[in-house]
Amino acid sequence: MKISAKGRYALLSMTYLAQNFDSNSPITIITISSKMGISKIYLEQVFAILKRANLVDSIKGSQGGYRLSRAPKKITVYDILSMIELALMEESISESLMPELDRAINSCIYQPLDEKIFDFLKTVTLDDILTAVAHETDAASQMYFI
Numbered sequence: 001m002k003i004s005a006k007g008r009y010a011l012l013s014m015t016y017l018a019q020n021f022d023s024n025s026p027i028t029i030i031t032i033s034s035k036m037g038i039s040k041i042y043l044e045q046v047f048a049i050l051k052r053a054n055l056v057d058s059i060k061g062s063q064g065g066y067r068l069s070r071a072p073k074k075i076t077v078y079d080i081l082s083m084i085e086l087a088l089m090e091e092s093i094s095e096s097l098m099p100e101l102d103r104a105i106n107s108c109i110y111q112p113l114d115e116k117i118f119d120f121l122k123t124v125t126l127d128d129i130l131t132a133v134a135h136e137t138d139a140a141s142q143m144y145f146i
Helices: 005-019 029-036 040-052 077-084 099-121 126-141
Strands: 056-059 065-068
Touching (some): 005 029, 005 040, 005 077, 005 126, 029 065, 040 077, 077 099
Antiparallel strands (some): 056 065
């Protein structure tokens, strides 16, 4: 499975919002863009999808921006990617001269594989990613002397 740049940016952005969830302060796209090095225009497209999916709330005004619509432990990676990566939800069977072969391969390989991937993505929450970030930060901050 290959995740597009839009999907990766959505995960990065949502994780950044999760890191700031407790402050309950909205974060602007410009802030996320500068912190992550992602195009503001591209992020606007991503956030339009996330907002339609009710994963983020938008706050209007000079102190406005975006924040998670619910706690990080209640948003899964599947929630995010299924909205961004439309290919996750679409079944694709090539149009060949042997459609029965395509259907057999799809039912024996692709569908079970998709189900396993989706099941896994549904188990990983933004809170899990934050825990991994904290672990990575702790590991990077340890000093070793010889």
